[in-house]
Structure formats: C-alpha cells, structure tokens
Amino acid sequence: MSYINNNTGFPAHTLSSRSVIKKNMYAIITPDGLVKNNIYGYENCDISILSSPLLGASFVDYIITVKKDGRNLCGIGNECEEVFLFVIEGSLLVYNHNKKTELTKGSYFFSPADFKLYFENNSNDNAEILLYKRKYKPLNNLSPDTIYGNINDIPYSSFEEMDNVFIKDLLPSNNFAYDFNFHILMFKSGAGHGYLETHIQEHGAYILSGKGMYNLNNNWYGVEKDDYIFMASYCIQGGYCVGKDDFIYIYSKDCNRDAEIK
Numbered sequence: 001m002s003y004i005n006n007n008t009g010f011p012a013h014t015l016s017s018r019s020v021i022k023k024n025m026y027a028i029i030t031p032d033g034l035v036k037n038n039i040y041g042y043e044n045c046d047i048s049i050l051s052s053p054l055l056g057a058s059f060v061d062y063i064i065t066v067k068k069d070g071r072n073l074c075g076i077g078n079e080c081e082e083v084f085l086f087v088i089e090g091s092l093l094v095y096n097h098n099k100k101t102e103l104t105k106g107s108y109f110f111s112p113a114d115f116k117l118y119f120e121n122n123s124n125d126n127a128e129i130l131l132y133k134r135k136y137k138p139l140n141n142l143s144p145d146t147i148y149g150n151i152n153d154i155p156y157s158s159f160e161e162m163d164n165v166f167i168k169d170l171l172p173s174n175n176f177a178y179d180f181n182f183h184i185l186m187f188k189s190g191a192g193h194g195y196l197e198t199h200i201q202e203h204g205a206y207i208l209s210g211k212g213m214y215n216l217n218n219n220w221y222g223v224e225k226d227d228y229i230f231m232a233s234y235c236i237q238g239g240y241c242v243g244k245d246d247f248i249y250i251y252s253k254d255c256n257r258d259a260e261i262k
C-alpha cells in the first residue's frame with residue numbers, strides 16, 4: 001500500500017512487505033511502502049528517495065510523480081553533481097543551459113556537472129520519472145556533453161553472446177569523459193544471466209516490465225515491474241526472467257574510472 005499506487009487507508013490483511021533492506025549490500029524497494037519527501041525546489045511533485053548514501057550508495061535515485069504544472073525551476077545538480085533523468089510514463093519539458101527538449105515515455109536527458117537541470121510538466125497528465133544524481137569524477141580535462149534520446153531509438157545488442165538477453169547503452173561507451181552509464185537489460189522468457197556477477201560497480205535498477213527471480217548476495221527474491229533494486233559495490237547479482245513477458249530493467253553503472261586508494 002502506498003500513495004504511488006493509490007492504495008492507502010485500512011489494509012484488508014495484516015501488514016507485510018516484499019521490500020528487503022540490507023544496508024551497504026542491496027535493497028529491493030517495492031512501490032508498496034513508498035512515502036513522500038518534501039524537497040526544496042520541486043513544485044507539484046510527489047518524490048520518494050530510493051538509493052542514497054544512507055543506504056550505502058554513492059549516488060541518489062529518486063522516483064518522482066510530476067503532476068500537472070509540476071516543475072523544478074531552481075535546478076538540480078551543481079558544479080560537482082551530474083544528473084540523469086528518465087521518463088517512465090508521460091511527458092516532460094527538460095532543459096539545462098545547453099539543450100532543451102520535450103521528453104516522452106522512454107526518453108532520457110543527461111546533464112553534466114556545471115549545469116543545472118530544470119523540468120516542467122505542461123501536460124494534463126502525470127509524468128513518472130526516475131532521477132539519478134552523482135558526484136562527477138573528473139579525469140584530465142575531459143568534459144562530457146549534454147545528451148538526450150529515447151530508448152526506442154537505440155537498437156538492442158546481444159548481451160554476452162546470448163541470443164535471449166539483450167542490452168542497450170544510453171550514454172556513449174568507451175568515452176572517458178563519462179564516469180557512468182545507463183543501460184537497458186532485457187531477458188526473454190526463461191532467459192537469465194550466464195553467471196552471477198561480482199564487481200566493484202554499483203547499480204540502481206528500476207524494473208520496467210515483467211517478473212524475475214533475482215539473486216542478491218546469494219539470496220533469491222521474486223521481483224516485478226515497478227520494483228527498484230539497489231546493488232552495492234561487490235554485491236553478487238544476477239537473475240532470470242519468470243513468466244511470459246520480457247523482463248526488462250533500466251540501471252545505472254559507474255564506469256571508466258580506476259579504483260581509488262583512500
């Protein structure tokens with residue numbers, strides 16, 4: 001039950017949750033249980049914070065319902081923080097000092113550090129967005145460009161040579177100006193990872209379609225559309241598509257930087 005799925009009030013059953021929180025390792029955050037946060041600069045928006053440093057992430061993810069006339073004109077991000085916005089449902093005018101565009105379902109906008117990102121919902125319908133921000137890790141004098149696009153315009157490539165798992169890269173890969181990427185991973189019915197991954201990179205993943213069985217640090221969980229998964233550095237991870245529908249999620253992954261000695 002939650003504001004986000006219009007399911008509030010007296011429960012029909014005893015209280016329960018599919019969410020699982022293992023701070024500093026992984027979390028499954030389901031729509032049931034989300035609560036609203038008030039954040040300065042956001043008008044007519046319902047905001048829930050998903051990953052954050054308090055959970056063990058180096059980044060912050062938000063799920064935001066931008067209602068009619070909803071907007072952020074104060075700007076998101078600063079000279080050190082880069083921002084990535086993905087439209088799950090609806091449409092939204094999004095801009096920084098460099099580029100401006102109307103985003104529709106499946107569209108995304110990357111705004112580098114130094115620029116603030118602004119948005120306005122000028123439509124009559126709600127827009128549902130996933131917002132990600134992180135501290136940019138500069139390298140030499142490289143600087144990434146503002147980028148926008150739509151996942152439907154990016155072709156799938158086979159994932160690790162499998163013919164039933166596919167991937168899309170939303171930002172340029174093999175370009176050291178960028179220190180993270182967003183990807184779409186799609187599993188056909190019955191398909192799964194070839195192995196359980198163990199890696200230094202973190203992920204925040206939002207399930208766009210279907211159902212899966214997902215392994216997080218050697219524990220199996222059922223997950224489904226609109227669930228969110230946080231995977232910390234070195235969290236063992238992988239899964240299978242369960243059921244008829246393709247299992248698809250969008251996820252962030254840091255990249256192109258060496259590990260630091262503190």
Ligand code: UGY
Pocket residue numbers: 185197203237238253
């Ligand atoms: O790119 C990745 O690391 C991705 N395959 N991880 C994941 O799906 N959990």
Ligand code: MN
Pocket residue numbers: 197199203237
């Ligand atoms: Mn991974």
